[in-house]
Amino acid sequence: xxxxxxxxxxxxxxxxxxxxxxxxxxxxxxxxxxxxxxxxxxxxxxxxxxxxxxxxxxxxxxxxxxxxxxxxxxxxxxxxxxxxxxxxxxxxxxxxxxxxxxxxxxxxxxxxxxxxxxxxxxx
Amino acid sequence: xxxxxxxxxxxxxxxxxxxxxxxxxxxxxxxxxxxxxxxxxxxxxxxxxxxxxxxxxxxxxxxxxxxxxxxxxxxxxxxxxxxxxxxxxxxxxxxxxxxxxxxxxxxxxxxxxxxxxxxxxxxxxxxxxxxxxxxxxxxxxxxxxxxxxxxxxxxxxxxxxxxxxxxxxxxxxxxxxxxxxxxxxx
Numbered sequence: 122x123x124x125x126x127x128x129x130x131x132x133x134x135x136x137x138x139x140x141x142x143x144x145x146x147x148x149x150x151x152x153x154x155x156x157x158x159x160x161x162x163x164x165x166x167x168x169x170x171x172x173x174x175x176x177x178x179x180x181x182x183x184x185x186x187x188x189x190x191x192x193x194x195x196x197x198x199x200x201x202x203x204x205x206x207x208x209x210x211x212x213x214x215x216x217x218x219x220x221x222x223x224x225x226x227x228x229x230x231x232x233x234x235x236x237x238x239x240x241x242x243x244x
Numbered sequence: 245x246x247x248x249x250x251x252x253x254x255x256x257x258x259x260x261x262x263x264x265x266x267x268x269x270x271x272x273x274x275x276x277x278x279x280x281x282x283x284x285x286x287x288x289x290x291x292x293x294x295x296x297x298x299x300x301x302x303x304x305x306x307x308x309x310x311x312x313x314x315x316x317x318x319x320x321x322x323x324x325x326x327x328x329x330x331x332x333x334x335x336x337x338x339x340x341x342x343x344x345x346x347x348x349x350x351x352x353x354x355x356x357x358x359x360x361x362x363x364x365x366x367x368x369x370x371x372x373x374x375x376x377x378x379x380x381x382x383x384x385x386x387x388x389x390x391x392x393x394x395x396x397x398x399x400x401x402x403x404x405x406x407x408x409x410x411x412x413x414x415x416x417x418x419x420x421x422x423x424x425x426x427x428x429x430x
Contacts, residue, residue, distance in 0.1 A: 229324035231425035
């Protein structure tokens with residue numbers, strides 16, 4: 122039996138969350154959404170997920186902070202975390218990598234490439 | 245403050261910076277003025293009245309990806325251009341909750357073309373609504389080109405109709421090659 126891959130998307134932009142939701146649910150993924158790093162931590166405290174896709178620039182707790190917090194504990198140490206961002210600087214990419222991100226995707230995302238990346242890291 | 249027109253001034257000269265199609269520029273410098281000429285394109289001006297930071301983009305929605313109806317527009321690229329402006333504003337100390345918006349442009353300059361001006365305007369309005377950003381003023385649609393001058397530090401703005409030849413009609417284009425959603429797994 123194949124289980125549905127559960128994804129949490131973390132982005133402060135409702136427009137971007139809607140685009141992500143459409144791109145992923147249309148490919149059969151089970152998608153939940155959080156509006157920033159704090160909301161993501163709250164959601165993850167009560168729910169299970171297979172892949173996290175997070176923006177960087179967000180209020181309260183940004184993407185770097187979210188990745189660091191998730192990697193601190195054992196529960197999410199090996200959880201695939203993809204960063205999806207408008208940032209193009211090598212310095213920020215390196216920072217995400219050091220924090221423990223699994224991959225880096227530059228917006229505007231190509232739905233097919235995004236889905237391929239999710240499938241690759243979730244298996 | 246955001247709705248005051250720009251008045252002539254004998255004070256020190258203004259640094260006038262043209263915002264080109266596909267660009268998003270942000271500044272908190274009092275002597276900077278962003279300027280752009282719009283036909284079918286739309287310019288979003290954002291201003292944070294507390295941080296005294298403002299920004300302008302100039303966008304034309306890209307054509308839809310292969311396989312999508314030709315009447316559709318590429319919202320991924322449009323959303324990206326909007327987010328680029330918002331993120332630059334946040335990087336200069338603005339808060340999203342305080343942002344005030346103006347929208348200009350979106351004329352259907354060439355009546356034989358698809359109504360790309362209307363599509364751009366509708367997308368921009370929808371984006372602001374979804375993001376919860378206050379739209380204070382808009383001058384959208386019609387068939388005439390517009391010139392917009394915007395002082396980002398004060399939020400002052402001026403929009404005038406200009407001759408269409410200053411803003412030649414443009415067709416939607418494919419996404420820039422750099423904006424292809426590249427994926428790098430670590």
